[in-house]
Amino acid sequence: MKYSSFTIIKRIFNQARPLWPQLTGIFLLNLIAAPISLLQPLPLKILIDSGFGKEQLPAYIGFAFPPSTDPVFGTIVLVVAIFVILIAFINNIHAYIVWLVSTNVGEKLVLDFRSKLFNQIQRLSIAYHDREGTSDALYRIQYDTVAIRSFLIGNFASFVSSVITLLAMVGVMLLINWKLALIALCIIPILMFLTRLSTVRLNREWSKVKVNESKAMSVVHEVLGSLRVVKAFGQEEMELERFAARAGDAVKSQVKVARVAAGFYFLAGMVFAAGTALFLYFGAIAVQSGSMTLGDLTLVMAYLAQIFGPLDRISKNLNDIQSSLVSVDRVFTILDKEREVPEAANPLPLARCNGSVQFDQVSFSYGEDRKILQNISFEVNTGDRVGIIGTTGAGKSTLINLLMRFYDVESGTVYVDGKDIRQYKLADYRNQFGLVLQEPVLFSTSIAENIAYGKPGATRKEIIAAAKMANAHEFIENCSNGYDTLVGERGMQLSGGERQRLSIARAFIKDAPILILDEPTSALDVKTESQIMEAMERLMQGRTSFMITHRIDTVKSCNIILHLEKGRLVDAFRNEGGDLLEKKKKQLLEIKI
Numbered sequence: 001m002k003y004s005s006f007t008i009i010k011r012i013f014n015q016a017r018p019l020w021p022q023l024t025g026i027f028l029l030n031l032i033a034a035p036i037s038l039l040q041p042l043p044l045k046i047l048i049d050s051g052f053g054k055e056q057l058p059a060y061i062g063f064a065f066p067p068s069t070d071p072v073f074g075t076i077v078l079v080v081a082i083f084v085i086l087i088a089f090i091n092n093i094h095a096y097i098v099w100l101v102s103t104n105v106g107e108k109l110v111l112d113f114r115s116k117l118f119n120q121i122q123r124l125s126i127a128y129h130d131r132e133g134t135s136d137a138l139y140r141i142q143y144d145t146v147a148i149r150s151f152l153i154g155n156f157a158s159f160v161s162s163v164i165t166l167l168a169m170v171g172v173m174l175l176i177n178w179k180l181a182l183i184a185l186c187i188i189p190i191l192m193f194l195t196r197l198s199t200v201r202l203n204r205e206w207s208k209v210k211v212n213e214s215k216a217m218s219v220v221h222e223v224l225g226s227l228r229v230v231k232a233f234g235q236e237e238m239e240l241e242r243f244a245a246r247a248g249d250a251v252k253s254q255v256k257v258a259r260v261a262a263g264f265y266f267l268a269g270m271v272f273a274a275g276t277a278l279f280l281y282f283g284a285i286a287v288q289s290g291s292m293t294l295g296d297l298t299l300v301m302a303y304l305a306q307i308f309g310p311l312d313r314i315s316k317n318l319n320d321i322q323s324s325l326v327s328v329d330r331v332f333t334i335l336d337k338e339r340e341v342p343e344a345a346n347p348l349p350l351a352r353c354n355g356s357v358q359f360d361q362v363s364f365s366y367g368e369d370r371k372i373l374q375n376i377s378f379e380v381n382t383g384d385r386v387g388i389i390g391t392t393g394a395g396k397s398t399l400i401n402l403l404m405r406f407y408d409v410e411s412g413t414v415y416v417d418g419k420d421i422r423q424y425k426l427a428d429y430r431n432q433f434g435l436v437l438q439e440p441v442l443f444s445t446s447i448a449e450n451i452a453y454g455k456p457g458a459t460r461k462e463i464i465a466a467a468k469m470a471n472a473h474e475f476i477e478n479c480s481n482g483y484d485t486l487v488g489e490r491g492m493q494l495s496g497g498e499r500q501r502l503s504i505a506r507a508f509i510k511d512a513p514i515l516i517l518d519e520p521t522s523a524l525d526v527k528t529e530s531q532i533m534e535a536m537e538r539l540m541q542g543r544t545s546f547m548i549t550h551r552i553d554t555v556k557s558c559n560i561i562l563h564l565e566k567g568r569l570v571d572a573f574r575n576e577g578g579d580l581l582e583k584k585k586k587q588l589l590e591i592k593i
C-alpha cells in the first residue's frame, strides 16, 4: 500500500464528512446491537431457574405479578414465551432500520467517491491513460470505490459494536462467576493473536488478488472493445487462453487467501472448543456445589457460544478492513496523481481566440528514450489552412497533441494568439478546438445528442442546421427515428461515412476557431470522400485548420504545407500553385508514404 493504514482511515473519515450525522446514527444503531444480543438467552435462564427451579422471578418480570402471589408454572411459561417474542421483535426491527439506513447512506458514500474518482480519471493526462490503459481505471471505479462503504458501514461500525458486545458479555459473566469469566478472558487473547497473524498475511494476498483481477478484466475489456478484429483474425481461442491465464493468477491468489483464512478458522475453532470444554467442566462443578444456578450456567454457556460471534466478526471485520484499506488506497493513489498537464497558477481566461499559431523550437519525447519532435518552428495566421504531411510515425499526430495541450512540450514554446498556451485556463483553451478524427467517436445515445455534444444545450434548430452543413441531414431523415435514432455503442449501427458526417456536424455546432482534421477521409471510399470533403471545405472556412493526411491530394486546398519526417520539419511552404505540390508528391512517393 502507498499510504499507512492510519492515513487512509483519516482520509476516509474526511471523505465521508458530509454524511457524518447519518453515519453517527448508524454507529449508534450498531451499539444498541450489543444489549439486544445480551437479551437473547435470558428467557431460557428464567424458565430453568424460576419455571423448573424455585428461584424468584427477576424484578424486570416479577413486577407484573402481585407481590403476594406465587405465579404458577403455566403463567411463567407464557410470560417467557411473550418475552421471547418481544426480544425477537426488538431484534428484527433493529435489523430492519439498520439495513434501510445503511443502504441509503452506503450508496450515497459510494456514489460520491466514485464520481470523484471518475472525474479525476477523465482529467488525468492522455500520457497517463496511454501508459496505464483503461481496464485498471475501470476496476478502480467499479470495485475499489465500494470499499469505502464496506469500511465505514460494513466493518468499522460492526467492529466497534462487536468489541462492545464482547466486553459486555465478559462483564455479565464476571458478575455471575468470575472463574468462568477468567476462562473466557484466556480464550480471547489467544484468538486475537491468531487473528493478527492471519491479517498480516491476508493483507499481502488481498493486494495480489486485486492486481490480478484487474489484469484479467483488461483482457475482457480489450477484446470486447475490438471484437471485430478478434473475430476477423479468428483469435477467440487465443484470447480465451490469455484471459484464463490472467484469471488463473487471480484464482491462485484467491485460493491462497482462502487457505490462510481457513487455517485461521481451524485453529480458532479448536481453541474455542477447548474453552467450551473447560467452561462446561467448571460450570458443572459450580452448579453441583450450589454456588451457581443451572439457569446461570445456561446463560453463561449461551454467552460463550455467542462469544465466538463477535470474535468471529471482529476477525472478519479486521480482514475486510484490510481488504478495504487496500482498495481505498488504490483510489487515493489515483486521486492524488498530478494531472501532468498542469493549470497555470493564475490562468488566463480565453473566450474565443483568433487562431494564430506559432511553434518555436519545439521538442518533445514520450519517454526518456528518443526524441519524437525536434526543434519544430513554424507560424500560421488566423484562417490559414495547414496541411501536415509525412510518412507514418513522422510525428504528425504528436504535433497536434502538443497543440491541443494533451501533452506539454519538453522544450520550446507553442503560442496561440501570441501567448504561451500554458498560460491559458486549460478548459478554456481546449474549448478553442473542433476535432474530426479518422475514426469518429460517437456515444451510444441519439443522433441529435451526438451532434449536440459539441454544444451542450443546443436547440433542435441548431442541430439540424449543423447536420445540413455537414451533408448529414438527408441520411438522418431517412433513419427510423430521424434525429432521435439511437446510434448503438460507439455508433456501430451507422456506416463509416455517416459517422464521419455526424462528427463534422458536431464540429460545425461547436463553431471553434481552430480545427483539427486528423486523416478524416482516409477510411472512406472515393464517392463518400468527395461528399465529406465538400462538407469539410465549408467547415474550414474562417477557421485556422490543421489537416493531417497521408494523401497529398487531400491537402490541395491548404495554403500552408508542413512536411515532417522523423520528427523534424523538413519543409514548410505556402501552396501557391499546383507545381510545387506535384514536386512534393513525387518526393513523398520516393520516401514511400
Ligand SMILES: Nc1ncnc2c1ncn2[C@@H]1O[C@H](COP(=O)(O)OP(=O)(O)OP(=O)(O)O)[C@@H](O)[C@H]1O
Pocket (backbone or CB within 6 Å): 130, 366, 367, 372, 390, 391, 392, 393, 394, 395, 396, 397, 398, 399
Ligand atoms: N503515447 C505514445 N507513447 C510513446 N510513443 C508514442 C506514443 N504515441 C506515438 N508514439 C511514437 O511517436 C512517433 C510519432 O508518432 P505519431 O503518431 O505522432 O506519428 P504520425 O506521423 O501521426 O504517424 P501516422 O501517420 O502513422 O499516424 C511514433 O514512432 C510512435 O511510435
